[in-house]
Amino acid sequence: MSEKHLQTGDELPAYGGKMRLFAMRFCPYAERSVLVLNAKNLQYDLVYINLDQKPEWIFNFSPKGTVPALEYGQGKAIFDSNIIIVYLDEKYPDVPLQSTDPLRRAEDKMLVEKFAGAQSAYYTAAFNAPALRPDMVETYHKGLEMLQKEIENRGTKYIHGNEPGLVDYTIWPFLERFLALPLLGKNEFAIEKTKYEVLTNYIEAMKNVPAVKSYCLAPETHAKYIESRAKGNPDYNMLDTSAVCCMRPRKKKE
Known part of the structure; x- marks a missing residue:
């Protein structure tokens, strides 16, 4: 999967029939949702968003254009990391991530x-x-x-x-x-x-x-991104496969 962040003027990728998470690769709040999707072995697609030059269609999934947003059915989405991760835990209880107490x-x-x-x-x-x-x-x-x-x-x-x-x-x-x-x-x-x-x-x-x-980045990679953002020119597309701890495992179930 490409790490490219889509921006103003880019088309919305075709819906592939799986859940789809709109995210930004360096966003800690988006990462929360990725980790829960991974922990539950769910099938999903990732679409990365340039938060400085947002594609017009992101507002159809997240009213303020923020990430993460989870498209749980074609054209139907919820947003905010805390809402998304609780939804996922309750919707897919086979791998419970909260206490029963x-x-x-x-x-x-x-x-x-x-x-x-x-x-x-x-x-x-x-x-x-x-x-x-x-x-x-x-x-x-x-x-x-x-x-x-x-x-x-x-x-x-x-x-x-x-x-x-x-x-x-x-x-x-x-x-x-x-x-x-x-x-x-x-x-x-x-x-x-x-x-x-x-x-x-x-x-x-x-x-x-x-x-x-399968998703974490090394401190050196985060430092490089932070430096680019602090200078006013965040390098969203800086990653190559060597920057990721390891490749994401294959998802097993819907």
Whole structure:
């Protein structure tokens, strides 16, 4: 599949009969949906979108032209990563990714919400460095410490349990990108093993989860994209096959 991002004037590819995810290759929110589709072994097509020069037809699937958007039937779509991943988990329950315990599901949602401060600090560090303040770095590390403590308290390999779940696939895309910050000279954002041993072990475990391994990008690749975007000219089509951890596994079922 081509990594080309379609833009203004490009035609909408013909519908192939499978679910279709409209995404941007470097978007962490779109990645959440990809990971859940992969984890559930679902058949789907990916259509990448240039978010600076959006094709006109993307607004038929996402009113604000944002990604991800999931076309679940020809011309029928839902948008927003949190809506999409919960829909997929409920629609295709054979590989359940949420706890059956309502309290644990609530705790997972609160964990994601509490981690949002670290995500916000990442965006400032990556794309608006002049606005970065010391308290943002502090917020970032508080988020990491909170996440590490939660993993310790749960006593499981993944946040969800002995297998990764929706909460892991929701948080992972940001952890993947956090690893690029030291390569951009932001050493204060490094996730040092001496301080974050449990968290770094978790990161290494997540890298080897098949659903993640088939889509994740190396920190060097994220750093290259971040640099291009920070300069005002995001290089959406920079990837070749060597940049991907491994090829996406063949999907097994509708």
